[in-house]
Structures are given as structure tokens and as C-alpha cells.
Amino acid sequence: MSDTAQAARNDAVASLGRSRLLTCISGGLPTHRSPRPSSNQVPIMIDSHPKLTDAEVVRIVQNYYDSVDSLDADRIAGTYLPAPKTTLQFNADEPIVTVDAIRAFSTGFAGAVACIRHTRVDIWSRPLMGDVVPADLPAPRTDATLTVVSTALPTFAVGQGAAAKRIALPATSIFTIDVASGKFVSVHNMFDIAKVYAAVGDGHG
Numbered sequence: 001m002s003d004t005a006q007a008a009r010n011d012a013v014a015s016l017g018r019s020r021l022l023t024c025i026s027g028g029l030p031t032h033r034s035p036r037p038s039s040n041q042v043p044i045m046i047d048s049h050p051k052l053t054d055a056e057v058v059r060i061v062q063n064y065y066d067s068v069d070s071l072d073a074d075r076i077a078g079t080y081l082p083a084p085k086t087t088l089q090f091n092a093d094e095p096i097v098t099v100d101a102i103r104a105f106s107t108g109f110a111g112a113v114a115c116i117r118h119t120r121v122d123i124w125s126r127p128l129m130g131d132v133v134p135a136d137l138p139a140p141r142t143d144a145t146l147t148v149v150s151t152a153l154p155t156f157a158v159g160q161g162a163a164a165k166r167i168a169l170p171a172t173s174i175f176t177i178d179v180a181s182g183k184f185v186s187v188h189n190m191f192d193i194a195k196v197y198a199a200v201g202d203g204h205g
Contacts, residue, residue: 051179052146058123060182061150061175065118068154071110077103081183089188112200114164115157124149145185146177154191158199165199 052060060079067075080086080099088102089095096105155168171191178185 073106076106120153
């Protein structure tokens with residue numbers, strides 16, 4: 001490959017990298033910046049035919065994190081599409097299916113922890129290179145949905161006062177959003193939730 005062709009290829013890759021949407025939530029307010037693409041950056045998929053603007057994606061995902069942080073089960077359930085196959089899943093566990101089941105789970109989890117706070121939130125709404133589609137997720141990929149990937153650092157407080165235990169767990173979430181309603185068809189959270197349950201079982205809850 002000539003130097004001219006190589007330079008053109010590098011410019012194309014850099015342009016794709018700059019299309020990544022990055023939002024960092026600080027005190028509940030999102031900011032945006034365009035990071036420089038890294039030579040060893042792994043492409044992360046998202047839907048190749050988005051029908052939501054970047055601002056709408058940020059609002060929808062931030063509202064999810066804010067809802068979880070509120071520990072209000074009804075508010076959390078309200079972020080999901082009321083449909084028979086709507087799911088919430090953690091790691092490789094069996095998914096929780098239907099909004100009612102998600103509400104029941106959220107009620108129990110909110111009763112087990114004293115506080116949740118999500119920080120360091122990043123959201124990817126464009127593929128960096130190519131169309132890398134998650135193949136094994138239960139929610140169907142259609143023109144009616146948009147899939148985005150987010151990373152965050154949720155901190156869980158278990159227990160009260162000086163005895164409370166705080167656990168920060170890096171997390172990755174895959175959100176499939178119903179474009180028409182802006183609600184989630186599926187949420188797949190991946191983090192070491194067992195550490196939270198262990199803290200509850202140790203008597204901190």
C-alpha cells in the first residue's frame with residue numbers, strides 16, 4: 001500500500017473513531033467529548049441504522065441510570081417497554097422477563113441496598129469499525145430498535161451509617177431501545193453483582 005493510500009485509510013478510521021458519542025455524567029448532568037481513537041481500540045457494536053439522535057440516546061440512557069439510582073421500582077419499570085418479551089438480564093443469569101417481573105426484582109433489590117450511584121458513564125451509539133452485531137442476545141434486531149453499549153461505575157452502599165459497606169463495580173450494559181417509545185426492550189447488565197449479595201449476606205444489609 002502506498003503512503004498516500006495508507007494516509008487516506010488512517011484518515012477514514014480516525015473519522016469513524018471521532019463519531020463515537022461519549023457522555024460523562026457528573027452530578028447528573030451529561031457532557032460530551034470526542035476522544036482520540038486508540039490504535040488498539042476494540043470496535044464495539046451498536047446498530048448500524050439508528051433512528052434516534054445522539055441527544056435522545058443520552059437522555060434515555062441517563063434516565064435509566066438516574067432511575068436505578070433513585071431506588072424507585074416503579075420509576076425503573078417505567079423505563080421498559082410493556083411487552084411480553086421485555087427483559088432485564090445480569091451476566092449469564094436467566095433473564096427477568098416482563099415489566100412486572102422487573103418491577104418485582106427492582107423492589108427487592110432496592111430493599112437490600114441503601115444507595116446506588118452511577119458515575120463515569122460512557123455511551124457508544126456508532127460502530128467504530130464495521131458493523132459488529134451481538135449475535136446471542138434475546139432481543140431481535142430490527143429497524144424498530146436501536147442497540148447501544150454503555151460502561152459505568154456504579155457504587156453500591158449496603159448497610160447504614162458508619163457500618164455501611166461501599167462497593168464500586170465496573171459495569172458494561174447493552175441496551176436495546178424501542179425507537180418509537182424510547183423505552184427498553186432489553187437491558188443486559190454485566191458486573192460482579194455477587195459482591196453486592198455477599199455484602200448483604202454478611203449482615204451489612
